[in-house]
Amino acid sequence: MNKTYRLKRKDISSQWHIIDATDQPLGRLATRISSLMLGKHKPTYEPHLAMGDYVVVINSDKVIVTGQKFDQKIYYRHSGYPGGIRQRTFAEQMALDSRRVIEKAVKGMLPHNVKGRTLFKRLKVYSNDKHPHAAQLFEKSQKSKDAAIKKTVKSLKVEKKSEVQDTKEEELSGLNKMTKPQLIQFAEEKEIKIVKSAKKADIIIKIKDNL
Structure with missing residues (x-):
């Protein structure tokens, strides 16, 4: 309530x-x-x-x-x-x-x-x-300055997180267009262990789960 x-x-x-x-x-x-x-x-x-x-x-x-x-x-x-x-x-x-x-x-x-x-x-x-x-x-202006700095740092962190998220989404969206050998190579670059006998769909799922 x-x-x-x-x-x-x-x-x-x-x-x-x-x-x-x-x-x-x-x-x-x-x-x-x-x-x-x-x-x-x-x-x-x-x-x-x-x-x-x-x-x-x-x-x-x-x-x-x-x-x-x-x-x-x-x-x-x-x-x-x-x-x-x-x-x-x-x-x-x-x-x-x-x-x-x-x-x-x-x-x-x-x-x-x-x-x-x-x-x-x-x-x-x-x-x-x-x-x-x-x-x-002066105390008031100093507090305002500190608050502005904290706000700027926070906004930079949000922007950086957003950029990382966009990069991650771009990588995931491009997985379906890759061939099986390309997927295996991509997984190795990301240090994700893939069984070579696995199907393409299973490889994509495992990559998404580990990213």
Whole structure:
């Protein structure tokens, strides 16, 4: 009886991704980041588990918006006191801290609960191309390289096995066209013992059984 496999928390493995925000539209960029952080790109995705990956975003100063959003998009916040509402345009926020623009866009696409707050900690945004996560990204690239090498070796083994199988099939298909002396000679080359008084059909069967 087949049972549906459910991923356990202990089986979750997270990877690191780096994304360059240069000339990337804010909305599309945030969608891509949130998808990686939620783990929806994984075939083992479980909606109740925090199984997303870590995302490093560089060059947040160079993110773009379409239309008139650069001057018309407004960010609101409130101090908590009466009359304490504050607002900034997209241009003002970019000049003050461009990282907050991407962080706010991604946060709005994550679940508004404990899972969302846990996943949001995996987002690392930097205004330029310098970041302290080279070690994590190198480990990921090394694993990818090792996996590619293993895949190449495996494919070469399969190709070699296929070539050997094709050669063997060609030899077997040509047995029926050989005369009895040719079959005996072929058997001797393959170190297969054949009784010279044996019939042609029996020789072919014995060769096939020993190849």
